[in-house]
Amino acid sequence: MSTQNGDVRHRQPNGKVSNLANGATIAGKNDIAHTTDEDAKNAANTMNLLICVGGIYASFLTWGVLQERITTTNYGTESQREVFKYPVVMNTVQSAFAALLGYLYVLATRKTSSDLPIFPSRKIVWPLSLVAITSSLSSPFGYASLQYVDYITFILAKSCKLVPVMLLHVTLYRKRYPFYKYAVVALVTAGVAIFTLQSSSGSKKKGASSNSVYGLVLLGINLMFDGLTNSTQDNIYGSFRPYTGQQMMCALNVMSTFLTTAYLLVSPYLVQSGVGAMFGIDAKGAGELQDALAFIQRHPSVGLDIVGFAACGALGQVFIFMTLSIFGSLLLVTVTVTRKMLTMILSVVWFGHTLSGMQWLGVGLVFGGIGMEAELSKREKQRKLKEKKSG
Numbered sequence: 086m087s088t089q090n091g092d093v094r095h096r097q098p099n100g101k102v103s104n105l106a107n108g109a110t111i112a113g114k115n116d117i118a119h120t121t122d123e124d125a126k127n128a129a130n131t132m133n134l135l136i137c138v139g140g141i142y143a144s145f146l147t148w149g150v151l152q153e154r155i156t157t158t159n160y161g162t163e164s165q166r167e168v169f170k171y172p173v174v175m176n177t178v179q180s181a182f183a184a185l186l187g188y189l190y191v192l193a194t195r196k197t198s199s200d201l202p203i204f205p206s207r208k209i210v211w212p213l214s215l216v217a218i219t220s221s222l223s224s225p226f227g228y229a230s231l232q233y234v235d236y237i238t239f240i241l242a243k244s245c246k247l248v249p250v251m252l253l254h255v256t257l258y259r260k261r262y263p264f265y266k267y268a269v270v271a272l273v274t275a276g277v278a279i280f281t282l283q284s285s286s287g288s289k290k291k292g293a294s295s296n297s298v299y300g301l302v303l304l305g306i307n308l309m310f311d312g313l314t315n316s317t318q319d320n321i322y323g324s325f326r327p328y329t330g331q332q333m334m335c336a337l338n339v340m341s342t343f344l345t346t347a348y349l350l351v352s353p354y355l356v357q358s359g360v361g362a363m364f365g366i367d368a369k370g371a372g373e374l375q376d377a378l379a380f381i382q383r384h385p386s387v388g389l390d391i392v393g394f395a396a397c398g399a400l401g402q403v404f405i406f407m408t409l410s411i412f413g414s415l416l417l418v419t420v421t422v423t424r425k426m427l428t429m430i431l432s433v434v435w436f437g438h439t440l441s442g443m444q445w446l447g448v449g450l451v452f453g454g455i456g457m458e459a460e461l462s463k464r465e466k467q468r469k470l471k472e473k474k475s476g
Contacts (some may be wrong), residue, residue, distance in 0.1 A: 130411075137408040141420050144401030150435060151394040156231045160384040169387050171377035172228030176221065177345040178391055180338045182399035187335030190403055194331055201329060203336045209325050213333075216317050217340035223310035226303050233300025237433065237444075241276070241451055242304050248274060249312025258320055263465070269458040276450025279443055330406035338399075349374040 155175065161167030188203075195201040204210060231239055248270055254260040322328060353372030381388040408420060 133411055137404050137411065138420050140404035141401060141408065144397045144404060148394060148397035148401060151390050151397065152228075153231070153236045155387060155390050155394060156228055157236070158387075160380075160387060167380070167384070168232070169377075169380060170229075170232065171373050171380070172225040173345050173348060173373055174377040175228065175391055175394065176224040177342060177349060179395035179398045180221075180341040180345065182395040183402050184335055184338035184342055186399045186403050187331060187338055190331040190406065191335055194329075201332055203332055203339070205325070205328065205332075209321065209328070212317055212321050212324075213336055214340060216314050216321070217337050217344060219310045219314045219317070220337065221341045221344045223307050223314060226310065227307040230300045230303035230307060233297040234304060239304065241448070242308060243311075249308050250315045253312045253316040254319070258316060265461050266458065269454045269461075272454030272457070273451050276447040276452075276454065279447035279450065334402055334406055338402075 155169050156172075157168065159166045159168055191201050191203065204213075227239070227243070234242075251262060251266065251270060255262070318333065321333070349372070353375065355372075381391075
């Protein structure tokens with residue numbers, strides 16, 4: 086006979102009924118099959134883990150190198166420098182790539198044609214629009230800061246997303262954290278402060294020669310927008326269940342592409358009206374899109390770098406959401422933290438940066454704090470699981 090959940094049940098000679106489902110045994114006779122199934126499952130999980138981790142590392146390590154090369158390389162001469170300063174164009178190309186890959190990700194994971202809608206309700210449009218706006222504004226501020234701060238400071242600051250995320254969770258969404266999380270934030274902030282104060286002693290062959298106050302302000306705005314983006318995303322996941330990562334990836338990148346494309350089309354009129362000067366648009370230019378296209382025509386190699394940058398960023402997002410869906414956030418935190426560390430070390434080796442002893446102390450504090458947060462979060466989750474089982 087069969088049960089409502091589809092399990093097959095057999096009546097034994099002694100009158101007892103046994104279930105046959107997912108490798109269950111009859112009088113212990115199916116142990117070998119059960120072991121084989123477990124081994125196959127473990128092997129599949131290991132392969133998925135290697136694919137996810139390898140994809141994140143390969144995508145974002147390449148993404149980081151291309152980002153620094155695009156934004157700091159002098160494509161002109163020593164007397165007439167030409168540096169690519171069009172972050173909105175870079176952001177638009179990347180979001181377009183990510184929207185396409187996100188939609189393909191949805192198609193690959195949905196079970197029916199009506200499953201996993203990108204916008205499941207009208208109520209979700211407003212918070213998604215807020216995230217799209219903040220994420221679209223965040224990247225240009227981050228790219229612009231690279232003209233005034235070195236890339237190592239940029240990477241370390243980006244590793245401090247915990248600070249604005251926690252601040253905005255507490256102030257906007259009234260969330261509370263255990264004490265150790267505040268201690269981790271203090272460690273990370275101290276590490277960044279030490280590194281930034283000591284950065285002027287480092288010798289850098291490319292990028293800014295020192296960290297200016299203006300550059301640090303731009304970087305601070307970038308972090309605040311990142312914090313608002315992440316805290317609002319958490320609120321969306323909690324308020325609109327079951328909204329998945331691939332749905333949000335596609336929706337946000339579609340909206341971001343629309344917003345940044347609209348800006349690029351309007352920017353020539355902003356230049357002519359004089360309003361563009363308030364937003365840092367070159368008054369002598371024809372708008373960011375036209376100026377970027379002219380720059381790429383003069384220096385075709387930067388166009389290839391931008392396409393590679395966008396493709397790596399979009400592909401990296403797919404692996405991030407894939408890791409979340411299969412293994413959860415704890416493993417993703419571990420992977421992204423080590424990826425950021427490898428990005429920083431690669432920048433030191435590749436572009437000839439040198440760090441002082443105090444700067445290495447700052448690095449240790451930052452990544453030590455992040456690693457401690459990940460470990461304590463893991464222990465806290467294990468403790469809650471034990472309490473749940475015992476209860």
